[in-house]
Amino acid sequence: MKTAGPVLSVLLVILGIWYAATVFMNAPQVRDAARRGNVELTLGQTIAATMSEKRPMLAAPHQVAAELWKGIVSEKITSKRSLVYHALITLQATMTGFGLGVVIGVLLAVGIVYFRVIDLSVMPWAIISQTIPIVALAPMIVVLSNSLGLGDRLGVENRLVSKTLIAAYLSFFPVLVSMVKGLRSPDPMQLDLLRTYSASGAQEFLKLRLPSSLPFFFASLKVSIAAALVGAIVGELPTGAVEGLGARMLVASQFGQPLLMWASLFAATLLAGVLIVALGVVQRLADRMMGARA
């Protein structure tokens, strides 16, 4: 825990800067209101007022915390005002997209490692695909999946399909790159050893290449799930979604509810944190099953 002290003090400094900025950014609003009401405010009163604005330019940390608490704990989970409800919707799209992305990434990586022609023709496009802004494609994906009725055929909502596709598009790439690296990581000596045991191609893959790629795989999963979450949130924006954290942000922005905006942003942050920590636990379990010593 050598890092705990520095991390905590940096966090405290950030909190301090945030409070200072709250006063600075909300003060004009407070002074305007006071001038309109012909009230004289002392400095102390002004500062106090900046902390409890209804529509602040910059919400004070405790306001955000209160709104988060209200959204997460006070409302029932089934209520549409509950942030947990919206977070679950986003989580669903994140996980389906993440799963799809991981499967596609691993399959492509296996293809690329074993077939030179796939390596030559698909790998450059995989790289280019990540420089294409997927959010530009998002409205199109919605139109396509709606008109093809993909969701109805699979028995799920159409909105989920488009969000899933966007999340998968963003999350397959980290997996692909690390798996190609991981599957190629056994050195020639080890491959030769397996050949002297007259191992079959499948045995070589299962007993050498796959286990040696696992550390690469888990490292990429953390990047990948963060990308999937971004994809799910972004996918909610132009798709006319009414549910989910991204939709909550859009609604809050359009109806001028800054507090809700901040709360949704921090709910998304919390969700990302939970997902990354969960993956860390899975990784440790897998390491232990593979016989790694802590």
Added chain:
Amino acid sequence: MSALWIALAVCLLGWGLNLWLAARGGRAARVAAPVIFGLGLLALWEGVVRAFAVPEVILPPPSSVAVAIGANLGLIWSDFVQTILKGAVTGWALGCAAAAVVAVLVDRSPFLSRGLLPIGNFVAALPIVGVAPIMVMWFGFGWQSKAAVVFAMVFFPVLVNTVAGLATADRMQRDLMRTWSASYWQSLFGLRLPAAMPFVFNGLKIATTLAVIGAIVAEYFGSPTRGMGFRISTAVGALQLPLVWAEIAAAALAGTLFYGIVSFAERRVTFWHASHRGR
């Protein structure tokens, strides 16, 4: 159906050609194979759309997208200037510059870098696009709010990579600088910044794709009447699908070019690094 058969024949021909190229190897294959693959996909797209008479409001064929590009060049250019040049590139440049400066400052204090690195790593994994509505509230509908979103998105990845990069110069090399009685700045500019460049460029490349995404997403929260995100979302509403795909093609080209320019610069600056030697 004949269109589909022709398209399939083109695809098979291209795949055969790629098999031959893969067996032959060499530099020409590296360039030709992906191009042939891409052309094959386009042919398949055109063939499927024609064969099944897919309406244009669902999926326009590449040929009508090409016509739309030709007919709307001026419009696409003004959107490109608004979104990419004003929003993404400005925010990217400011964000990367700020991150580099902060990284050098943080690097002077081990306490700060130990505290900031875990936080930076965590923040770099967060969905920062979420600040878009807040930035639109602060900076208005113009390109300034887009640049601000991009700034927030690129700052932490570049910061984390630069701080990690500044730590790469090893002890021996630093001691050598000291025996030459180099000042802090001399050893920073002479040794540590150049040594950090592979890491810095890694961050810069991640930042380019983030920048384009950020600039377009911010437009969904409010924009003037031009910009790529604005055009795409309104044109979808008006069912002008060829124009939408034309904008998508332009955005893809812009994103790829942006990335390409940065990786070209990387190759010029870090020519000494192992990953670029002997190619």
